[in-house]
Amino acid sequence: MxxxxxxxxxxxxVDGVTRVDSAAGxxxxxxxxxxxxxTQDTCTHAVASLADGFVEDGMIECPVHAGKFCIKxxxxxxxxxxxxLATFVVKIxxxxxxxxxxxxxxxxxx
Amino acid sequence: xxxxxxIVGGGAAGVNAALSLRKLGYDGDIVLVCAEDxxxxxxxxxxxxxxLTGRLPPIVPERVYAELRVDLRLGRRASRLRxxxxxxxxxxxxHTDKVLIATGGRVRQLRIxxxxxxxxxxVRFANDGEAIRAELRPGARVAVIGGGLIGAEVSASAIQxxxxxDWIEAGYRCMTxxxxxxxxxxxxxxxxxxxxxxxxxxxxxxxxxxxxVAGVELSDGRRLDADVVVVGIGIDPDVDLARxxxxxxxxxxxxDAFNATSMPNVYAAGDVTHHKTRHMAAAGRLEHWRYAxxxxxxxxxxxxxxxxxxxxxxxxxxxxYDHHVEGCxxxxxxxxxxxxxxxxxxxxxAFYLREGRLVGATSLDRPNDVRAAMRLIARGxxxxxxxxxxxxxDLRKVEKEMSHAIS
Numbered sequence: 001m002x003x004x005x006x007x008x009x010x011x012x013x014v015d016g017v018t019r020v021d022s023a024a025g026x027x028x029x030x031x032x033x034x035x036x037x038x039t040q041d042t043c044t045h046a047v048a049s050l051a052d053g054f055v056e057d058g059m060i061e062c063p064v065h066a067g068k069f070c071i072k073x074x075x076x077x078x079x080x081x082x083x084x085l086a087t088f089v090v091k092i093x094x095x096x097x098x099x100x101x102x103x104x105x106x107x108x109x110x
Numbered sequence: 111x112x113x114x115x116x117i118v119g120g121g122a123a124g125v126n127a128a129l130s131l132r133k134l135g136y137d138g139d140i141v142l143v144c145a146e147d148x149x150x151x152x153x154x155x156x157x158x159x160x161x162l163t164g165r166l167p168p169i170v171p172e173r174v175y176a177e178l179r180v181d182l183r184l185g186r187r188a189s190r191l192r193x194x195x196x197x198x199x200x201x202x203x204x205h206t207d208k209v210l211i212a213t214g215g216r217v218r219q220l221r222i223x224x225x226x227x228x229x230x231x232x233v234r235f236a237n238d239g240e241a242i243r244a245e246l247r248p249g250a251r252v253a254v255i256g257g258g259l260i261g262a263e264v265s266a267s268a269i270q271x272x273x274x275x276d277w278i279e280a281g282y283r284c285m286t287x288x289x290x291x292x293x294x295x296x297x298x299x300x301x302x303x304x305x306x307x308x309x310x311x312x313x314x315x316x317x318x319x320x321x322x323v324a325g326v327e328l329s330d331g332r333r334l335d336a337d338v339v340v341v342g343i344g345i346d347p348d349v350d351l352a353r354x355x356x357x358x359x360x361x362x363x364x365x366d367a368f369n370a371t372s373m374p375n376v377y378a379a380g381d382v383t384h385h386k387t388r389h390m391a392a393a394g395r396l397e398h399w400r401y402a403x404x405x406x407x408x409x410x411x412x413x414x415x416x417x418x419x420x421x422x423x424x425x426x427x428x429x430x431y432d433h434h435v436e437g438c439x440x441x442x443x444x445x446x447x448x449x450x451x452x453x454x455x456x457x458x459x460a461f462y463l464r465e466g467r468l469v470g471a472t473s474l475d476r477p478n479d480v481r482a483a484m485r486l487i488a489r490g491x492x493x494x495x496x497x498x499x500x501x502x503x504d505l506r507k508v509e510k511e512m513s514h515a516i517s
Contacts, residue, residue, distance in 0.1 A: 015510060045167075054481045054506060063477045064434060065427060066400060079126060079403055080152060082170050 006038070006090070006097040017060065019051035024101050027088055030055060030071050037071050038088040038099055045080050112207045113138045115413055116196045118188040118351060119212030120144030121153060122399050123380025123406035125169045127210050130410035132178045140180045141204055143196075145213075147185030151236055154399050157260050157342075158429055160239030161246060161267035191355040191376060208413045211352060211363060211371070211378040212406060215345030215397065220255065224317030230339045233260050245338045248272030253326045253336035255314050257284035259428050260342030262301070266430040268340075269304050276334050277301065278309045278326070288426055290441040290472045293460050296453050297435060297474065303455070304431060347382040347395060360384050362395045367419035369409035379409040387421050389440055398426040423484055427477075436477050438484045439470020448498045450479060461498050468492040482509040489513055 006020045012031040019041050020027045026041035028051045039060070041050050048064035055061075059068045059077055067081025074085035089100035115131060117124045120142060128142050144150060150169045159165045175182050183198070190197045196204045217232040219225065231242050242264070246252070252268045254261045257279025265277045277284070284301075286294040298308060309328065317339055318325040325335045347362040358364040358372035362384030369377040380402035386393035401424050408420045427436040441462040451458030457475040461468060461483060468491070471483035482505035486492065491512045497503050 013507070013510075052478065054478065056485075061481065063481070064429075066425070066481075079122075079129075079169065080167075082174070 001100050001102050003091075003098045004101055006099045009036075009092060009095045009097055011097075015055040017051050017053065017055050019049060020099065022099065022101050024088075026051075027099060028060065029090065029097060029099065030060065032058060032071060036090040036092060036097055038090050039069065039071060039074050039085040040088075043067065043081070044076070044083040044085060050085075111138075112136070112414065114141065114204070114206045115139070115208045115210065116141045116143065116188075116204050116206040117210045117212060118143045118196070119210075119214055119380070119382075120146065120150040120182075120184075121212060121214045121380060122169070122402040123214070123409070124210065124212035125150045125406070126403040127212065127379060127406035127410045127413075128180045129170065129174075129178065130407040131414070132180075134410060134414055134416065136410075136414055138207075140178075141183060141206070142175075142180050143183045143186050143188050143198065145185070145187045146235060146237075148236060149182075149184070152399075153234075156236055156239040157233050157263040158267060160236065161243050161264065162270055164240070164243060166236055166239070188351050189354060191351065191357075191373065193374075207375065209376045210369075210406075210409050210413060211357075211376065211382060212380045212402075212409075213348040213351060213382050214402075215381045216348050217341070218344045218346055220314075220317075220341050220343065222314060222316055224319060224323075227317055227319050227323045227339075228321055229319070229323030229337065230317060230341065232341050233264060234345065242338070242340060246271040246273055249274065250337045251335050252276070252338045252340060253278065253314075253334055254340050254342065255326070256342035256344070257281060257286075257310070258342055258344065259285060259288050259426075261340075262297070262430055263428060264340045264342060265301060265306050266304070269301075269306060270431065273338075275306045276309060276326075276336070277306050278312055278314055278328065280311065280313050282310055284308060284310065288428070289435055289437060290460060290462065290470070291443070292447065292449070292453055293435070293437075293458070293472045293474055296455055296458065297430065297433075300431065300433060300455055345381065345397065347384075349382065352378070352382075367421075368412040368417040369405070369420065370412065377409045377413055379405040385420070389421075389423055391440070391442070396424055398424060400425055400427075423487055425480070425484060433475055434477060435472070435474050436480045437470065437472035438480050439487065441470040441472070445469065448495050450499050451476060451501050463492065466492065479505050482506050485509050486512065489516065491516070 006029045028041040043062045052063040068078040074087040187199045250273045254277045313329040316327040352363045363378040404422045425438045445462040448461045459473040459479040462470040
């Protein structure tokens with residue numbers, strides 16, 4: 001596993017979301033009222049970048065077909081979403097938002 | 111106590127009603143009766159993905175029905191309801207406390223000479239999409255009859271499959287019932303640029319050919335060659351069950367804001383219903399997928415005695431070529447239109463204002479504008495014209511700021 005910098009803490013307002021490219025593919029990073037979270041950026045239903053979607057009540061709404069997922073757990077909450085999103089560990093160091101990216105091996109073991 | 115709920119119809123409304131019953135904590139039997147002999151699927155794919163790739167996603171994976179204890183009866187229709195019972199077409203009689211009718215619609219048939227020829231297709235069920243896919247060979251000449259969203263999606267798919275496409279509509283513009291002006295024209299321009307020949311203010315008076323389609327004859331006398339004809343001229347509600355059971359019908363099953371029909375303990379949801387909300391100018395039917403899903407969920411609440419008056423803002427999407435179009439509300443010709451972005455094929459949004467209040471939005475490749483508009487409309491908020499027009503203002507942020515200011 002290794003840590004990569006996603007963005008600065010002041011770069012995203014509460015209920016903001018941004019996309020970060022990583023070795024594990026694109027990742028959506030969210031700033032919620034109670035902390036920072038990250039999920040895979042590509043929707044599990046069709047091809048769409050969730051970072052272009054709408055954050056509300058702790059959920060991300062896909063910008064294409066409007067399926068909703070829980071940001072903290074990745075679980076699908078409304079149709080047409082039925083498969084969960086992968087989630088990533090986030091930590092804050094100073095003003096840096098850091099993402100834990102699994103190694104390929106760890107990923108295949110997961 | 112409610113021991114059993116029977117849901118008739120395996121489309122968006124019926125399936126989401128079944129899932130919602132469990133989500134709401136209902137623990138009794140759920141029977142889901144589906145006329146088609148296949149796992150309930152995402153109907154929007156029938157006029158898009160199925161035509162291009164054959165891919166047809168299920169609404170939920172098969173395992174979910176087992177996990178949630180939903181008893182699926184595939185390939186069955188309900189023929190009649192009596193007090194406390196549902197009769198199926200195989201003679202089975204299911205005793206039940208509550209019934210939801212979500213039988214959806216059936217396609218309107220073309221009533222002109224030649225309509226019965228081989229090669230004339232309709233678009234509603236998975237089988238229809240699969241039959242059309244087999245015909246969309248590169249170079250095939252396709253005549254698409256009907257200028258609605260189904261016709262638009264079939265035309266786009268046929269072009270992408272390498273076919274030659276004539277698209278025929280009786281009115282002045284295509285798609286205008288769903289994709290409000292002026293984005294209907296922007297989208298028509300995209301179709302033309304892709305090679306679709308659009309014929310508006312034109313009816314098809316005859317399908318030409320012997321056993322098999324060879325062309326169509328238009329109302330101005332012109333004849334277009336065609337190897338395939340695809341018809342998308344609307345649906346009528348499938349009200350056979352309601353009629354056979356003595357339930358009130360008026361271009362759809364008449365329901366109140368709590369999905370209740372005229373028969374006690376019988377509810378209806380989705381395309382089959384005739385209903386009214388504050389978003390609609392008059393009672394009628396709406397035929398959008400997500401709306402039907404929400405209507406099914408609302409029905410589930412009412413069946414459990416926890417109903418809330420249904421008040422969903424209509425919302426739809428359509429995917430054509432590599433463009434994503436969506437809209438909310440039911441704009442009227444008299445609404446003021448405020449445009450964001452470049453009309454004429456670029457990413458753009460039209461906002462609709464009525465008496466100065468935001469009531470709807472339609473976007474081409476700017477879905478966030480519509481999602482933000484839906485939230486603004488729900489809260490009765492209307493940004494200034496300058497804000498609506500400014501592509502540099504992320505409307506998601508505007509919505510949060512404005513909502514925060516009133517809370």
